[in-house]
Amino acid sequence: MTPLLDPLAWLILLPLLWATLAFLAADRHGPMLALAGIGGQLLCVIALAGDVASHGSIGHLAGGWAEPLGIRLVADGLSLVMLLLTQGVALTLALYARSYFSQATPPAFWPLTGFLLAGMNALFLSGDLFNLYVTLELVGLAAVGLVAAGGGAAQIAAALRYLLATLVGSGAYLFGVALIYGSYGTVSASLLGSLITSEAPLAVWLAGGLMLTGLLLKTALLPFHFWLPPAHGGAPAPVSALLSALVVKASFYLFLRLWLGPFAALSEALPALAQVPAALGATAILWGSWRAIRADRLKMLVAYSTVAQLGYLFLIFPLLGTGALALQAGILQATAHGLAKAAMFVAAGTLIKVGGSDRVLGVAGAAAHLPVSLFAFALAGVTLMGLPPSGGFLAKWLLIDAALAAGQPWIVVVALSGGLLAGIYVFRVLRLAFRRPTTHDDVPLPQRPAALLEWTAFALAAGSVLIGLGAAPLLALIAGVQP
Amino acid sequence: MSAGLIYAATGCLLFVLGLGGVLLLKALLRRILAFNLMGSGAFLVLVGLAQRDGTPDPVPQAMVLTGIVVAVAATALALTLARRWHALTGREDIARVGDAGSRARRMANDRRKVGR
Numbered sequence: 382m383t384p385l386l387d388p389l390a391w392l393i394l395l396p397l398l399w400a401t402l403a404f405l406a407a408d409r410h411g412p413m414l415a416l417a418g419i420g421g422q423l424l425c426v427i428a429l430a431g432d433v434a435s436h437g438s439i440g441h442l443a444g445g446w447a448e449p450l451g452i453r454l455v456a457d458g459l460s461l462v463m464l465l466l467t468q469g470v471a472l473t474l475a476l477y478a479r480s481y482f483s484q485a486t487p488p489a490f491w492p493l494t495g496f497l498l499a500g501m502n503a504l505f506l507s508g509d510l511f512n513l514y515v516t517l518e519l520v521g522l523a524a525v526g527l528v529a530a531g532g533g534a535a536q537i538a539a540a541l542r543y544l545l546a547t548l549v550g551s552g553a554y555l556f557g558v559a560l561i562y563g564s565y566g567t568v569s570a571s572l573l574g575s576l577i578t579s580e581a582p583l584a585v586w587l588a589g590g591l592m593l594t595g596l597l598l599k600t601a602l603l604p605f606h607f608w609l610p611p612a613h614g615g616a617p618a619p620v621s622a623l624l625s626a627l628v629v630k631a632s633f634y635l636f637l638r639l640w641l642g643p644f645a646a647l648s649e650a651l652p653a654l655a656q657v658p659a660a661l662g663a664t665a666i667l668w669g670s671w672r673a674i675r676a677d678r679l680k681m682l683v684a685y686s687t688v689a690q691l692g693y694l695f696l697i698f699p700l701l702g703t704g705a706l707a708l709q710a711g712i713l714q715a716t717a718h719g720l721a722k723a724a725m726f727v728a729a730g731t732l733i734k735v736g737g738s739d740r741v742l743g744v745a746g747a748a749a750h751l752p753v754s755l756f757a758f759a760l761a762g763v764t765l766m767g768l769p770p771s772g773g774f775l776a777k778w779l780l781i782d783a784a785l786a787a788g789q790p791w792i793v794v795v796a797l798s799g800g801l802l803a804g805i806y807v808f809r810v811l812r813l814a815f816r817r818p819t820t821h822d823d824v825p826l827p828q829r830p831a832a833l834l835e836w837t838a839f840a841l842a843a844g845s846v847l848i849g850l851g852a853a854p855l856l857a858l859i860a861g862v863q864p
Numbered sequence: 865m866s867a868g869l870i871y872a873a874t875g876c877l878l879f880v881l882g883l884g885g886v887l888l889l890k891a892l893l894r895r896i897l898a899f900n901l902m903g904s905g906a907f908l909v910l911v912g913l914a915q916r917d918g919t920p921d922p923v924p925q926a927m928v929l930t931g932i933v934v935a936v937a938a939t940a941l942a943l944t945l946a947r948r949w950h951a952l953t954g955r956e957d958i959a960r961v962g963d964a965g966s967r968a969r970r971m972a973n974d975r976r977k978v979g980r
Contacts, residue, residue, distance in 0.1 A: 449923050511927050518934045522941055529945055534952040541892065541945050541958050548899050548938055549886055555931065556879055556906040562924055563872065563913025 388425035389441040389454045392464065392502045395421050400495020411491030412479035418495065419475055422502070423468040426461070433461045437861055440508070448509070448569060455508040455571075458858035459712065463505045463634050466716050470626050470723050470841065471498055477727050477837040478619035481734070487530035487617060494623065497523035501631050510558045510568040510643075513635060514551060521547035521599065524628050527620045528612045539611040546598055546608040550632075553595030557588035561643075564588075573643040581646055589644045596639070599632035602658070602695055603665035606688045610672075614684035618730020621680060625687045626723035630715050633694050637711065640698065648698075655699040662695030663795040670802030674809065679729050679741050682806055683722070689799065690718045690765060693780070696792050700783040705860040707787075710779035712859050713852060717772025717845050721764035724841035728758040731834045747814040753835035755814050760842035762807030764849075767800040772848035871912025879905030890957040892946040896939060903935040 399418030403411045432439050438457040445451070456464070475494070482490065500519030507513045525547065529540035562568055564584050565576050577585055601609035609629070613621045636658075640648065648654050669689030676682040693714050700707035731754045732747055733739045747755050764773035777796050784792035848855070878901055885898025907928045914921040950956060 450926070511930075515930060515934060518938065522938060525941060525945075529948075534949070537945055537949045537952060538958050541942070541949060544938075544942055544945065545886060545895060545899070548942075549883065549902075552879075552883070552886075552899065552902045552906065555903070556909065559875075559906050559910035559913065559924075562910060562927075566914070566921070 387441050388428045389439070389456055389506055390443065392422055392425045392429075392506065393454075393499055395425070396495045396499035396502065400492045400499065403495060404489070404492035411486065412475065415475045415491050415494060416472070416479070419468060419472045419498070422498070423472055426464045426468050429456055430461055430465070432456075433458060434858065438863070449567065452512050453508045453569070454506040456506055458860075458862045459634070459638070459708075460505040462712055462716060462855060462858060463630065464502060466630070466719050467498065467501055467505070467627050469844070470719055471623070473837050473841055474619050474622050474626075474723060474727070476833060477622075477730075480831045480833040481617070481619055481730060483831070487532065489526065490530055490617075490620075493523050493526045493530065497527065497623065497628070501627060504631050505634065508570050510561065510570060510573070513570075514555050514558055517551050517554060517599070517632065517635070520628060520631055521551060524624055527623065528616050530620060531615065531617055533615075535611070536615050539608075539615045543608045543612040546605070550595040550598035553591040553598070557590075557592035557595070560584045560588035560591075570638070570642050574645060577643055578646040581650070586647065589639075589647050592639060593636060593644070596632045596636040597658070597661070600629050600636060600691060600694075601688065602661050602691060603668055603688065604661070606665065606669070606691075609688060610681055610684040613687060613726075614678065614681040618680075618726055618733070621684070621730070622723040622726035625684065625726055626719040629687070629691060630719055633691070633715065637708075641701070641708075655701070658695040658698045659792065662692035663792075665689060665692030665695070666795055666799040667802070670799060670806065673806040674802065676806075677741055678739050679733060679744065679810070680726070680739060682741055682810070683725050683729050686725070686765060686803065686806060687722055689803070690714075690722065693718075693776070693796070693799065696780060696796065697783070699789055700780075700787045700792070703783055703787045706779055706783040708862070709856045709859050710776050710783055713772060713779065713848075713855065714776035716855070717764050717776055717848055720841050720845035720848065721761040721771075721773065724757050724761040724838050724845060725765075727834075727841065728754045728761070728838040731830050731838065732758070734834075735828070735830050741810060742813065744810055744814045745816045750829070751835070753839055754830075755811070757835070757838035757842040759807070759811055760839070760846055762803070762811070764842075764845040765803045766807060767796075767803070770849045771846040772852065773845070775849040775852055868912045868915045872909045875905045875908030875910075875912055877905070878902070878908065881905075892942075892949070892957055896942045896946065899942070900935060900939060903931065907931055 395418050399414045403414045433456055438455060441454040443452040443454060497520060500516050500523055504513060504516035504520060507516055525540050525544045528543055529537055558568060564582055565573060598605040613625050666689050669685050673682050673685035673689060676685055694711055697707040697711040732744050732751060735751060736743045736747060764771040767773040767777040780796055781793050882898045882902030882905055886895050889895050889898060910924045910928055914924040
């Protein structure tokens, strides 16, 4: 394929291009540019899917420059799944945001979304540690901008706290990269794997610890979750959905990549290390669910549910040695949760916008006037609880299978109790929604929202359930990944 | 001890000082400065460790240039947000809103903040 038509490069160039145009057009044509741009990106991913399915892994040297000066882009099954999830969710959210912000778009919402997508796509495609640092910062800065887009004091405080957390995280990551370059003279992820296996000085252990901890801070795994609920719960609904569904997955993806690739030798030398993320993940599931059960604002409930669901992603680390099962479980959970959490935030946004109250109690009576949004919320809840046939069910099934195969029954207990706790906070909302509102009958019913607001949420939620039925090609893609 | 190692050791020290500053200081401006110190430390390590055998290596120099651009962008964003925060609330720290406080206070604040 000629370099100019390579979908790998266009996946990064397209969002940069439309984001810049949207910035220059001062948001007038933002929605159209975004929809056209993300549509194009989705086509690029589909074009890429065929190549990856037949070749396993494909690369591209940006501008034809050789390494180490040039930048090498790589795509394999793992990055393809994340790219597909990102463009799919972003396209639906762009449709939602267009109608959600029909009166007034927060300043720079569309350009920032474009830059965020460019950073995420570049992150999924980068093959060297330094370039990954730059993409991490791009994603972080754009996400902080989006959190602040609301403009209120609460949002600014949440954005500042998020910014400081994300800067500390990427600072630690950069320090690790410096130590690694100092030790080996390269930052190529594929070369480092064998280099670290043959010799790992103390500096590399320090680098590994710093980089992985920095990424945990950015993924908001307990005890680093403090910044997430105010940032995700306080932002406008489309932003919350983008952040909770996609952005935290980006740093998780990088954590997983580093764990499987360059730092595989470290976890082999000290197998007990893998229990650390799993133990933190288990605590996150219990603590996040508990906070979601106790939350009194609807979006905080959904945000704490993210803290809990992120925990599942880290349960897979002690099980990775048992074959492809654990990796499939983790990526399927990331995909199903991405779709479900976007649906949940978007449905919650509609419930709050129409109902006029951001409290959990405010959903009372929603079953009567917002049936589609509520159904979307419930369907997304089905995935979070892990009921069949949803994607969440299949992910938990694979996880439990892998845990039994590896002889780690405690993971089974945590996974199942996490599902029960999710049931409690989802049914807490549903039970209220079917209640009669406390107001009197002479209060006029709230206006019906635009159909697009309700049906985008429904499409995302339905996707999170259907992925459980059609997961076979996705699982085959992940099984073919060579770390 | 070669010159490169001295740079790297200084870089480590700066990084730790900066990290401590971001985590422990209260005033936003100081925390932003501390973040810059952290970044400078990492850059010194990157350039210092890579020239152990005496000849400078161009690749980390290019990386540090990129890193400086990123750090400038991050600092600009942080300063803009800090100014906006100051304009809205008249305060110069976000410590009471959360991250230096006890967990219980933080939770109470989560609830209060989103409500505002």
